[in-house]
Amino acid sequence: MREGNFITTTIESLIGWARKYSIFQYPFVTACCGMEYMAAAASRFDIDRFGAGLTRFTPRQADVLFVVGTISHKLAPVLKKVYDQMTEPKWVVAFGTCTISGGLYDNYAAVQGIDAIIPVDVYIPGCPPRPETVLDGLMKLQEKIQKEKQKWSLKK
Amino acid sequence: MVIEKIAEKYSLNKINTSDEIPSFYCERGKFISLFNELKDEFEILLDITAVDFLGRRNERFDLVYLLLSLKNKTRLRIKVKIKEGEKLPSLSKLWKNANWLEREVYDMFGIEFEGHPDLRRILLYPEFEGHPLRKDYPLKKSHPRLPLLRPERE
Amino acid sequence: METMLLNIGPSHPAMHGTIQIKVELDGERVIKADVEIGYLHRGFEKTAENRSYMQVLPYTDRLNYVSPLLNNLAYAMAVEKLLGIDVPPRAKWLRMIFGEISRITDHLTCIAPIGMELGAFTVFLYMIKAREFLWDVLDATTGARLTTSYIRIGGVKADVPDNFEELLKKALVEVRKAVKDVHGLLSKNPIFLKRTRDIAVVTQAEALSYGFTGPVLRSTGYYYDVRKAFPYLYYNEVDFEVPLGERGDNYDRFMVRMQEIEQSVRIIEQAFKKIEKGPVKSEDEVVEAYEAIKASHRGKYLDKKLELNPNLEGMEKEIYDQIMAKVPQYILPPKEDLYRTIEGMIRHFKLIMSGHGLRPPEGEVYVPVEGGNGELGFYIVSDGSDRPYRLHLRAPVFSIMSALGKMIEGHYVADVIPTFASINMIGGELDR
Numbered sequence: 150m151r152e153g154n155f156i157t158t159t160i161e162s163l164i165g166w167a168r169k170y171s172i173f174q175y176p177f178v179t180a181c182c183g184m185e186y187m188a189a190a191a192s193r194f195d196i197d198r199f200g201a202g203l204t205r206f207t208p209r210q211a212d213v214l215f216v217v218g219t220i221s222h223k224l225a226p227v228l229k230k231v232y233d234q235m236t237e238p239k240w241v242v243a244f245g246t247c248t249i250s251g252g253l254y255d256n257y258a259a260v261q262g263i264d265a266i267i268p269v270d271v272y273i274p275g276c277p278p279r280p281e282t283v284l285d286g287l288m289k290l291q292e293k294i295q296k297e298k299q300k301w302s303l304k305k
Numbered sequence: 306m307v308i309e310k311i312a313e314k315y316s317l318n319k320i321n322t323s324d325e326i327p328s329f330y331c332e333r334g335k336f337i338s339l340f341n342e343l344k345d346e347f348e349i350l351l352d353i354t355a356v357d358f359l360g361r362r363n364e365r366f367d368l369v370y371l372l373l374s375l376k377n378k379t380r381l382r383i384k385v386k387i388k389e390g391e392k393l394p395s396l397s398k399l400w401k402n403a404n405w406l407e408r409e410v411y412d413m414f415g416i417e418f419e420g421h422p423d424l425r426r427i428l429l430y431p432e433f434e435g436h437p438l439r440k441d442y443p444l445k446k447s448h449p450r451l452p453l454l455r456p457e458r459e
Numbered sequence: 460m461e462t463m464l465l466n467i468g469p470s471h472p473a474m475h476g477t478i479q480i481k482v483e484l485d486g487e488r489v490i491k492a493d494v495e496i497g498y499l500h501r502g503f504e505k506t507a508e509n510r511s512y513m514q515v516l517p518y519t520d521r522l523n524y525v526s527p528l529l530n531n532l533a534y535a536m537a538v539e540k541l542l543g544i545d546v547p548p549r550a551k552w553l554r555m556i557f558g559e560i561s562r563i564t565d566h567l568t569c570i571a572p573i574g575m576e577l578g579a580f581t582v583f584l585y586m587i588k589a590r591e592f593l594w595d596v597l598d599a600t601t602g603a604r605l606t607t608s609y610i611r612i613g614g615v616k617a618d619v620p621d622n623f624e625e626l627l628k629k630a631l632v633e634v635r636k637a638v639k640d641v642h643g644l645l646s647k648n649p650i651f652l653k654r655t656r657d658i659a660v661v662t663q664a665e666a667l668s669y670g671f672t673g674p675v676l677r678s679t680g681y682y683y684d685v686r687k688a689f690p691y692l693y694y695n696e697v698d699f700e701v702p703l704g705e706r707g708d709n710y711d712r713f714m715v716r717m718q719e720i721e722q723s724v725r726i727i728e729q730a731f732k733k734i735e736k737g738p739v740k741s742e743d744e745v746v747e748a749y750e751a752i753k754a755s756h757r758g759k760y761l762d763k764k765l766e767l768n769p770n771l772e773g774m775e776k777e778i779y780d781q782i783m784a785k786v787p788q789y790i791l792p793p794k795e796d797l798y799r800t801i802e803g804m805i806r807h808f809k810l811i812m813s814g815h816g817l818r819p820p821e822g823e824v825y826v827p828v829e830g831g832n833g834e835l836g837f838y839i840v841s842d843g844s845d846r847p848y849r850l851h852l853r854a855p856v857f858s859i860m861s862a863l864g865k866m867i868e869g870h871y872v873a874d875v876i877p878t879f880a881s882i883n884m885i886g887g888e889l890d891r
Binding site for chain 2: 497500505540669688823826838849858861
Binding site: 177179181184185191193206219221227253254255256277279 | 469470476505518584
């Protein structure tokens with residue numbers, strides 16, 4: 150089939166709609182941002198109403214990897230292994246300034262931004278970010294999932 | 306007072322500090338017999354740490370031991386001056402948390418302890434070279450464990 | 460006998476922190492365990508040697524991140540002892556109230572995962588809901604929910620807002636309700652009792668030899684609390700008790716924390732009566748900043764109250780003396796002086812710029828404070844310059860974690876995670 154005709158774009162938007170409202174997340178929680186992640190998952194600022202409330206603690210069954218908190222050089226191989234074990238399609242969210250650029254810690258121990266290790270889709274800034282910012286970032290991720298194009302041809 | 310009698314018996318030098326904790330300098334030779342006697346009075350070993358005086362005086366490191374006695378409600382601070390490369394006996398038979406506290410001092414400063422059951426790095430990883438809290442280690446020098454996809458600081 | 464090696468790795472479902480436990484199993488019983496820490500080492504002590512005394516303060520918030528105001532308190536008290544300055548009484552009462560609020564959030568955040576990991580998800584939701592009301596109180600006074608930097612060197616940052624009383628009373632009502640509900644759900648529940656009674660028992664002699672302090676030591680029956688033994692602030696003028704346990708197992712550690720929440724609520728109510736009157740404010744008229752500046756161009760000095768930016772509410776000049784010490788060479792001037800007079804600007808400049816800044820005399824100091832997990836203290840060595848020469852944190856969790864390998868020997872694999880949860884390990888404090 151040629152790319153971009155009426156039937157494939159309707160099916161693509163249907164697949165995108167189904168994927169964005171059923172997110173299985175893997176929270177890789179290390180430090181203080183974990184407290185705001187817990188607050189965003191609890192009953193006042195609910196992420197379950199966006200369809201993202203079910204945490205699967207195994208990378209084989211998860212879609213989205215939330216990296217929450219500072220990553221040190223000792224923990225970097227573990228993060229790469231978890232990312233490699235996830236199956237396609239997969240997305241990565243960098244939560245908090247320590248994962249975007251190292252944050253306050255400009256020294257020998259912290260990785261200065263996790264996009265030196267794995268590719269990142271959405272960046273959520275703040276130290277720690279308020280839960281309203283987390284929900285805004287989640288909605289941007291949902292827009293990105295909706296627009297993703299599928300490959301319809303058989304050649305690789 | 307118990308502390309005064311012990312200080313006289315081992316001829317320790319008194320130090321002036323800004324808080325109300327009595328502090329003394331001890332020599333390396335009398336170290337282990339002093340702590341064997343202090344074990345009866347002081348139940349808890351609070352902390353072991355070190356300070357690096359590079360270039361400011363002859364003996365490079367200053368080891369600081371902090372003890373707490375709940376019967377008499379006092380604390381006590383004992384300091385020992387050592388040069389680079391010298392070793393001290395380990396206290397892991399008298400207080401059990403000295404095991405991990407001495408491993409942390411070895412990891413950060415490179416000071417070794419004799420008789421320690423398991424002396425290896427605790428907060429950093431085996432591929433790390435050097436001891437970070439020494440004054441001649443630069444702040445931003447890192448040893449990455451993985452090849453990075455972009456230069457670290459742009 | 461063949462044994463199996465199992466790795467409970469650095470990224471695991473328990474909501475506590477990154478730690479690696481390698482256990483050797485015979486069937487389902489643990490024979491030997493090896494604990495590896497250091498996955499959150501961020502280099503705090505080396506960074507603090509390159510920053511001035513005021514710039515280290517935001518780093519102390521992120522150490523024990525469930526009770527951040529208690530770390531600020533420990534650091535501020537150590538530096539004030541080194542400088543030799545004294546804090547006004549209203550600031551001490553405010554420090555006590557906010558310190559106890561932090562202790563309540565620490566215990567709530569510890570009990571919530573204990574329930575969740577044993578299968579009771581409702582306990583998690585009730586405790587986090589109560590914590591949100593306390594964070595509303597912090598948000599209205601300090602401006603941030605988690606990393607506040609409220610307790611500064613010389614006093615506190617700002618005074619309480621106008622609706623403080625109703626926010627605080629609502630928060631305490633919600634905390635009491637949540638504790639009562641969780642008592643009804645867990646304390647006499649036969650499933651909970653079977654899973655936590657007589658697991659990981661620690662005797663008093665072992666606890667003292669491993670250097671335990673705080674709720675974990677009090678659950679074995681030994682009475683040591685820094686607030687009663689070496690009192691600081693106004694803890695010898697309020698009336699509270701210290702709960703003790705009997706056997707030192709997981710159930711006693713849980714019950715000691717639940718009862719400490721109740722005692723902290725009592726302290727807050729008594730301390731609130733002392734500051735109920737509010738700061739002494741006058742009823743003069745308020746003038747905007749540009750009018751004062753235009754009048755100063757004409758040579759006149761308008762001696763009226765300035766209207767400040769709403770982000771600086773609570774820091775007006777007339778209440779500044781009641782919350783900050785009055786020592787010009789170490790403490791920043793109030794904002795009206797900074798914006799209007801040249802002497803205020805010079806004083807501010809000389810305290811902030813690198814190379815100048817607050818210089819304490821030479822010496823060393825250690826001041827202990829009762830943190831959420833035990834005795835917390837900063838050991839600071841100063842050599843007369845504007846940066847600390849050596850800064851070391853005595854972390855209470857470090858000594859307690861050295862006993863974890865011994866505590867889980869002989870029990871099942873399913874008991875490893877609840878034991879680890881009852882110790883309340885916080886990665887920022889353990890690894891610094």
